[in-house]
Amino acid sequence: MYYTTLETYKKKYQNRSLTHAYSAKTKGEHEAWKKSLRDRLREITGMNKCVYCEPDAQYLRTDRVNDLIAEYWVIKTEPEIEMPFYLLRPDQQKPDFEKKKHPILIVPHGHGGGKESTIQSQTAFIRDALEDGFLVVCPDERGSGDRREFPEQGDEPEKIRMNSHRELLQVCIGFGQSVIGMAVWDLMRLADYLLALSESNGFLACAGMSGGGQQTVWFSAMDDRVKAAITSGYFYGFKESLIELPQNCACNFIPHMFETADMGELGALIAPRPFFVESGEKDGLNGKSGLNNVITQLDVTRKAYHIFNENAYPIHSIHSGGHQWVGTGMRTFLIKAMEKERANIISI
Structure with a gap:
């Protein structure tokens, strides 16, 4: 016989009343709700406790990963916090390469591995992005890749696939912070640096699988500079x-989050920007009701897009597999998102 507690919290969640449930009917109401929810999320994730500093970016070396040339860089995201990332450039042998301005695509990694695993698992997608002229950036999240804490550090294959999110959460929660809050802060500081590059044309997109999808959703929800977002296996x-x-990974858990908003509200924060969601029919992380647990949240998100008459988004691409990145339609989505942004700039 076991006397457990979690069943009580399932009921508590079912009977909850979200403080920031989406109910806007006009653009003005949406903007007021968006500001209020973002302010609350900065507070409960602890983003407002992070400390700004200059990036002090340093190039360290060039690696070859899955036959792609990747520059290894490190920037500061807080005074004593550093984030390594890979920067992959389009074909520098193409005519007028140095004269061209390039869009930027950040590809955060999933819960297992770091920036190398991103390149290895999403090689085709990254190759397409490079062919389309993107600067592709693959960072390490706190607690992953070259940012693992003891005892997950080491070159053994089983350790490389691990992360230190549990250890980070157990410590940072006592300071009012969360793993995803720190991750979003880091991506924002990375965006500061990348968008200031002389070769940037100002278009920033983000795309990720699983934990990378989580980072994409949160980053895009909290920062309007992300002009197009792709999440796979996380919505x-x-x-x-x-x-x-x-x-599930400790990076998912935030004090008061379950009283504040659900995934549909995070998606609504991205509106009216282009948003692409990929789901697997057999993905166990969708929960017991499967795709219905995805669709009901997308229905909430769509309410925000309807307000802006952006009824083509979010795009929902469903494949027959499990928890995996397939990528069908993503290249076309990014190209159309760039064209849409270009048209918006011209019309202003």
Whole structure:
């Protein structure tokens, strides 16, 4: 016989009243809600406790990963916090390469591995982006890749695939912070640096799988500089995918989040920018109701897009597999998003 507690929290969540449930009917109401929710998320994630500093970017070396040339850089995101990232450039042998301005694509990694695993698992997508002229950037999230803490450090394959998010959360929560809050802060500081590069044309997109999808959703929800967002394997209702599956990575958990908003609200913060969601029919992380746990949250997100008459978004691409990146339609999505942004600039 076991006397457990988690069942109580499932009921508590079912009967909750979200402080920032989406209910806007006009653009003005949407903007007021957006500001209020972002302010609350900065508070509960601890983003407002992060400390700004100049990036002090340093190039360290060039590696070859899956036959792609990747420059290894490190920047500061807080005075004593450094973030390594790979920078991959389009074909520098093309005519007038140095004279061209390039869009930027940040590709955060998933829960297992770091920036190398991103290149290895999403090689085709990255090759396409490079062919389309993107500067592609693959950073290490805090606690992953070259930012692992003891005892996950080491070159053994099993350790390389691990992260230190549990250890980070157990410490930072006592200071009112969270892993995803720090991750979003780091991506914002990375964006500061990248958008200031002389070769940047100002268009910034973000795309990720699983934990990379999580970073993409949160980063795009909190920063309007992200002009197009792609998440794969990470968009679903919190109850079935986090409360009923509490063994998921510690980076998912934030004080007061379950009282504040659900995934649909995070998606609504991205509106009206182009947003692409990829789901697998057999992805166990969707929860017990499967795709229905995704669709009900997308229905919330669509309400925000309808307000802006952006009824083509979010795009929902469903494949027959499990928790995996397939990528169908993503290249076309990014190209159309760039064309849309270009048209918006011209019309201003």
